Amino acid sequence: MNNSRNPRGSRGRSNAPDRGGIRKRGAARVDRDGDLDMDGGAGRSRGGKRARGDSGRSTPAGGQAPGRERALSAIQKAITSNVNSQANIRQPRERGGGLEQVMVRGWKQSKAASNPDGGVDSLIAFLERKAAPTDPKAAANTRVKITKSRVEGDALIVSIRPELMDRMLAINGFTFAGAPLTIEAYGKSADKMMADGVSTSSAADTKAKMTAFLSKRYYQQTKLLDLSNLGSDPDLLAMGMFNSTSTESKFFPALMKVWEMSFDSPEKRREAVESVSLANNQLPNITVVTTLSQTFPDLKNLDLSNNNFKDAQALIGWRWKFRQLEFLDLTGTPFSADPSFKDTMLKWYPKLRILNNTEVRTAEELAAQKKTPIPVQAPYFQDDSKIAENFVKAFFVGYDNNRNDLINSVYDNYSTFSLNVNTAAPRAVQSDPTAGWDQYIKKSRNLLKISHLPARMSRAYVGAEKIREVWNTLPKTRHPDIMQHPEDWLIECHPIPGLPDPTEQVETGVGGLLIMVHGKFEEDNGPKVETRSFDRTFVLGPGGGVGGLRVISDMLCLRAYGGNEAWGPEGQWANPQAAVPLPPAPEGYGMPAPGKPDVQVQQEQMILQMSLKTRMTLQYSEMALSGNQWNMDAALKNFEELKMQGKLPPEAFLPV
Known part of the structure; x- marks a missing residue:
């Protein structure tokens, strides 16, 4: 398989240390043919998304600070860059004496969300029960009690003792009242980071280092982003990215944020990469890298080989994501030996052709999936005498x-x-x-x-x-x-x-x-x-x-x-704006799918409608709706007010 179809790139090099480390690649590759302008987004706040629920209120996204300072502060706050000791991406976690926080998402699509409190009490009781030790003797000495929690948009932030962090993260992917949960270590929103008064010059230095790192790892000709062996990359080690649980959990989202800031539009960003490698990172699950599916929803090739995924739960956050995925490599992972491995991956990724370097679907089988089982005929009206x-x-x-x-x-x-x-x-x-x-x-x-x-x-x-x-x-x-x-x-x-x-x-x-x-x-x-x-x-x-x-x-x-x-006309909304094309969205967005809650389908449909009416991006349309309790009329009214006041940033809108 040539390099354009194999996202592992040059993994086969020899004479390199074998502890998950990156092989040194020599001189940095910068701005190949100008297609990737790593400094072009410095003046914008792309990716500087606030916590959900803020949009649609008196202050719009990015309205409290210039886009450059806001984005740079978010990155700097997300990454601690003054630690020099080397560490592997999955090194033993260092616990402090205070409480740590985790973010829980997905519960608002559960049946418990209809409770008077929105399901918060039931969710907390569920987390305490699932995080408790299974050994009765251990349970008596390590009682799990969540005493501090708060709601931020669609997320519940809970505070726990440091020694409970691993058990809490292990609940990621569990089903609560009919809805799968996403649980990850909590990182501050961009607005909170700005409030902390972070040094802009220090943030700019961090952004520059991460931009240089991405330039070395991006191959424009084959559209490959090689993020393998991160734990031993000399540049990342020098920045102290993996020295604690906190910095490790924030590193990857910040890296994706820097990538997003490098492009003028979401379309250019999505077209720039077809293949990503996360090989040799010793990952037990995708918790710390889950934002990859948001940054690259149209990915065609994904290399996850030589990680520590034990079962499907380790990858549950990417179920029904990557709807265009054709190549997936999980060789060298325990999950590959699971009898249900192949069937599960075929179910999750409908366009998958190559799994662990073996063809699992032919081109003919993929073509057959596109055929409608029962032909849909045009309306028929035979009425000779009226x-x-x-x-x-x-x-x-x-x-x-x-x-x-x-x-x-x-x-x-x-x-x-x-x-x-x-x-x-x-x-x-x-x-x-x-x-x-x-x-x-x-x-x-x-x-x-x-x-x-x-x-x-x-x-x-x-x-x-x-x-x-x-x-x-x-x-x-x-x-x-x-x-x-x-x-x-x-x-x-x-x-x-x-x-x-x-x-x-x-x-x-x-x-x-x-x-x-x-x-x-x-x-x-x-x-x-x-x-x-x-x-x-x-x-x-x-x-x-x-x-x-x-x-x-x-x-x-x-x-x-x-x-x-x-x-109505195919591919258009049947309304006075029917001639306007629908906003770009991932395949299957707004449509029912196995395991997809009805509430999520309805909300995605509302986001599409909001984007169609306002010409805002899906991200800003979602923030506007969630900030107005998913009331379309209130969100539209709020949008018009903010637009008249000039408080909406340019990146809130779709390109003309």
Whole structure:
């Protein structure tokens, strides 16, 4: 395999020390052809992201200090550079006498998040229980008690005794109330670092050293970033990067921050690297390097060989990440001997072709994955005499304004009506999450949930009077005008032969129409107006109603408002800005996936919508929404205020 496809680069050199150390590479490689401008980002605060929850308040991102000083201070505070003793990246940890802090993420997507306290008490109890020793004798002497904690954005910061740090970090990847947790040593946010008054000149020196280190490790021609053997790199050892737990945990995020600052746009940064090597770093898990997936989400080749990953839990933070990954090397790790190793990696990385230097998927198999199992056809509407068209136009106007007359005109003693509420359907980002279903549930005929035969039969309403009775209990509605807002509707019509003849004169049956309507309506519910989506299926046949018609069957399915993207132009949002392309996002962003909580899917959809409306990056859109409790209207209003005041930095926006 040539160098462009093998992210391990030149690992095969000899005559070098074998303790995870870097082989000396000679003169520094700087600014290859100008593609990587390591000093170009010094005047910006790229990567100087605040703790989540700050955005959308009175002070915008980067609003309290110039971008250069803020970013440099963040880096300097994250790295201690005045220690000279050498250490390996996974050396024994040095504990101080005070408390240490860990950051816990992922709990807000758990079922416990709906508790009055947001699930904090349950999470703390879970952490104390899981971090306790399994040996009863040891447990008696080493009781785990978390007495100090605080919430920062989507993270819970807990303080623990130093000797508990390893056990707390070992909980990383555990599932809490249905959601996987990410646990890592806590590093201060950029805003807090600025408040500490760090020397800008010292920060600039640290940034310059890390920039030089990255220049030596980056190979522009093959798009390879070689981060192998970090523990024995002479430059990093001279900076004292691995002398304590604190500096070790902060080093890699700071390194990624320096890398991000080197580019003018996220697109250039992501295109610059296709391959990364983290080989020979003695890593027991990815806790200290987990931010790699955020910096390089489109990575194609990843070398993790000769580390100490024992099982899938050691890599759980990268599950469903790296959606473009084609090459993965985990040779020399204990996990490679696990019987489930191959199947797990194939499940996590759908485009993976080479695993441990062995082909596990062919190009043909990858191509087959892209094929849709069932072809999706365009909408079909066959209505030679405009019977269906006239029916649909009249039906929804009548349903909104005079249901009694509508029933009298086209329903008879043999017509059937049923109602189903789909409470599990995904909602659109702008829908109200509090809209209830109390007025519908008692009449809902969801056969997946109702197994008792009498209950099933009682919720199938037969005859005009029974239908009138149930319709009069349903809330008033207002559907969009079909002629003025056709984009809000999807209507199909298919002819169906062989319907029973109500006059019993035609033994072979009579012809009819199957009409399927998908759309939305507004529901007048007292002072509040709810928007809901619906799917309604009619079977029409000849009868004694208006126009010689009768409704044989009417099935109504209600669900939370889900928008009309399903039948809008492909790749666009169905709204007045539909001509504007969607903001760039990782593949699968905003879409359901195995193990991905519904709350995360909804939040990602909101972030995309926010980015589309404001043209802000996904990062700033997320901060704006989380800072306004995920209220879209409040976040948009706050955005307009900050924009008018000129408090949003240039990097908050997508490139034109």
